[in-house]
Amino acid sequence: xxxxxxxxxxxxxxxxxxxxxxxxxxxxxxxxxxxxxxxxxxxxxxxxxxxxxxxxxxxxxxxxxxxxxxxxxxxxxxxxxxxxxxxxxxxxxxxxxxxxxxxxxxxxxxxxxxxxxxxxxxxxxxxxxxxxxxxxxxxxxxxxxxxxxxxxxxxxxxxxxxxxxxxxxxxxxxxxxxxxxxxxxxxxxxxxxxxxxxxxxxxxxxxxxxxxxxxxxxxxxxx
Amino acid sequence: xxxxxxxxxxxxxxxxxxxxxxxxxxxxxxxxxxxxxxxxxxxxxxxxxxxxxxxxxxxxxxxxxxxxxxxxxxxxxxxxxxxxxxxxxxxxxxxx
Numbered sequence: 001x002x003x004x005x006x007x008x009x010x011x012x013x014x015x016x017x018x019x020x021x022x023x024x025x026x027x028x029x030x031x032x033x034x035x036x037x038x039x040x041x042x043x044x045x046x047x048x049x050x051x052x053x054x055x056x057x058x059x060x061x062x063x064x065x066x067x068x069x070x071x072x073x074x075x076x077x078x079x080x081x082x083x084x085x086x087x088x089x090x091x092x093x094x095x096x097x098x099x100x101x102x103x104x105x106x107x108x109x110x111x112x113x114x115x116x117x118x119x120x121x122x123x124x125x126x127x128x129x130x131x132x133x134x135x136x137x138x139x140x141x142x143x144x145x146x147x148x149x150x151x152x153x154x155x156x157x158x159x160x161x162x163x164x165x166x167x168x169x170x171x172x173x174x175x176x177x178x179x180x181x182x183x184x185x186x187x188x189x190x191x192x193x194x195x196x197x198x199x200x201x202x203x204x205x206x207x208x209x210x211x212x213x214x215x216x217x218x219x220x221x222x223x
Numbered sequence: 224x225x226x227x228x229x230x231x232x233x234x235x236x237x238x239x240x241x242x243x244x245x246x247x248x249x250x251x252x253x254x255x256x257x258x259x260x261x262x263x264x265x266x267x268x269x270x271x272x273x274x275x276x277x278x279x280x281x282x283x284x285x286x287x288x289x290x291x292x293x294x295x296x297x298x299x300x301x302x303x304x305x306x307x308x309x310x311x312x313x314x315x316x317x318x319x
Contacts, residue, residue, distance in 0.1 A: 007235055009314040012228075015235065016308065019242030022258045026247075082286070085254035088247050218257075 026086050028214045029161075031207025033076050038201025040069045041150075045193035052186055090160050101153040108149060112142050143188035147177035147195055154199045165206050169199030228314075231276045232307045236261055236269045241304050244279060244296040252292035270294060278303055 007015065047062040084091075115138055123134045155170025157163070176191040183191070232238050239259045244250060256266050270292075273279045278300030282293040296304070 007233060007238070009228075009311050012233065012238060012311055013315065015238055016242045019239050019258065020246045023243045023246035023250075026254065026258070085251040085257075086247050087249045092248065 023086070023088075028211045029207050030076075030080055030211050031204040031209075033073055033080075034166075034200045034204030034207060036069060036072060036076070036204075038196045038199070038204055040065055041196035042193040042201065045189045045196065049186060049189040049193070052189070094157055094160060097153050097156055101149065104149055105146070108145060112138075112145070137185075139185055140188065141181070143185070143192050144177045144180040147173050147180055147192060150195055150199060151177065158203075163203065163207070165203035166199065169195075169203055172198045228310055229303055229307050231272065231278065232303060234269070236265065237273055238307075240266070240269060240273060240294070241278065241296065241300065244294060245301065245304050249282075249293050249295045252294065255294060273300070276303075 044062050044065055047058070051057055051062075119138045126132075126134045151170045151173030153170075154166055154173060158165070158167030158170055173195045176195045180188045180191050232241060236259060239261075240255055243255060243258055252263075252266070252270070255261075255270075256263060259266065261269075270279065270281060274281050277297060280295045280297050282295070284291050284293070
């Protein structure tokens with residue numbers, strides 16, 4: 001590009017539009033984080049489902065896997081930030097949204113654990129007095145709460161990045177949230193696994209594929 | 224009434240750099256070079272001119288022991304770019 005070439009008004013406008021579009025196309029997520037979280041949540045839900053279905057219990061809580069997954073996520077985030085040559089305004093907001101999501105999930109776990117503790121003693125007392133089990137089971141309503149939260153950052157990310165698989169993934173989480181209110185815990189777990197696959201794993205695989213194509217194109221341009 | 228177009232912006236490479244920077248929070252020199260297809264020397268000179276005009280901020284730092292140059296558009300830069308686009312629209316919509 002020549003530095004001092006004088007432009008006509010039409011050429012200027014065309015150049016501005018072209019460069020703005022080039023800047024927009026420059027952001028490519030590797031998709032690794034989405035793939036990992038989609039797989040982790042799906043595995044946790046399916047293992048818990050098998051525990052409920054076949055009546056066994058692992059010596060540890062399978063959901064601890066989500067805590068372990070935070071370590072590779074930190075490395076993935078650092079690596080992606082280092083490789084990024086450009087920082088968009090959306091990046092900063094989306095980072096905060098996903099951080100807020102992580103904090104909200106942590107708080108929701110604390111809240112539900114607390115309710116389980118209180119509810120358990122109340123249900124036992126009810127059984128002792130009436131001789132019947134309580135018809136209300138709080139555990140049936142835990143999955144919808146999580147699914148509601150899963151949908152929010154996924155939907156926002158999909159809309160902000162104009163990435164339809166994630167946008168629809170977020171909507172799918174909310175649809176599953178509504179269904180899970182009326183279904184048994186086994187179906188709830190299946191819906192959670194399906195949401196994780198459709199909201200994160202599948203979009204992650206698509207992102208990773210697009211990223212590889214982008215990298216290949218860049219490598220060819222630089223030859 | 225036609226206003227004169229800002230001479231700092233009314234040049235191909237400088238306008239390309241400003242158009243890229245208006246769309247992002249910040250960008251590395253290598254990113255600007257890649258998107259504009261300009262040579263490093265040419266781009267450096269034009270970036271310096273934009274910096275002297277106060278339209279962009281240039282941050283020089285080290286990343287993994289390699290020098291890294293980051294460019295950011297400033298508030299006066301955003302105002303100048305918006306004025307430039309408004310004036311362009313006047314030129315394009317009114318008969319000469």
